[in-house]
Amino acid sequence: MLKKYISIMRSAALASLLLCGASLAAQTTAGGVINGSLNNTTGISIQFDSDPAGVTLGAAGTNAATANFGTVSAFGPLAAGVTRPSVTAGNFTVRTIFDVQVIQGGLTSTTYTLTANLAAPAPIGMSYKVDAITLTTALQTIQINGVYGTDIAHNLDLVILTAAPGAGGPAVTTPITTTINFTATAN
């Protein structure tokens, strides 16, 4: 009876060792092969970022952002990030600052040219400037030596006539929206 018990115990121990050995062996022989491939294509991308000195952009970090000046007037209070560089008898200017970042990959280009245009004619009594360049529906060059991979600040000015609505001035108390198209081209 004892011999039978010892025999069973030996068998069990041997089986355990074998299992253990098999497990150890499996852990030290793992291997595999990956066949990787990619097509390295060149390109650039543009995104708008909020500038610390400007209004907070909607959809910042994308190429389709929004900049809301809020309520603006020649003499009243302005939203944070909006300044009023000038007030004359005929018009006043409100300004915010936004950043443009252009990233390139796979190009030998070291700089880019930034152009902009209005998507549609400016609303009555309003004109739009980027870095002092008055925008129209035709492409205009904003910068010719933009550096890749860094936020570059640009002034966005709204020049607003002081005339009353119907007398050449803009509509009041209703949001006026305009879209500006930007294009970055590798130099």
Place this chain on the structure above:
Amino acid sequence: MKKVMLLTIFAALMMISSAAVAQTTASGTLTVTATVTGSINLVFNSDASGLALSSGAGTNAATLAFGNVSAFGAISAGIVRSTTATNFTVSSAVDVLVTKTNSASANYTLKAQLGTADAVNTWSVGGVAVTNAAQSTLTATGTYAANSNFPVAITVPFTTASGTLISNTINYVATAN
């Protein structure tokens, strides 16, 4: 066969070229929104016939200093003086300029009020008595974008001791009609 080869190579070159051009430009749109509201602004200017404002001309926080005044002594140019049996009044022309923007308002109402009560002296602006108790209407039909003279006057009793400093603040409010 040769033609086919040439056409194939040309097509390949065209594809590479167009791909390269497309990849070196990037576009984005920034949508800009603003809501314009009408506003008016008030500033004080020195009037040619009155004292020059001591400070703040062209702003909405100016100072008018009459200097030393008396019932019968010498008086500075720009000050108009009148005397009764019990007091004397000194006044100086002061221009108020109200401008409007983005507004169809035809005119404005101008009111004034003393900053602190003065139980001794009498103050007036544009011929209208001004106190600390309530706003006084100086005009209900002010003209925009034109300097309008609203003389500031102080009536001082003869009982006032020599060397007494008289000082107060007059708050003006223009409201678009």
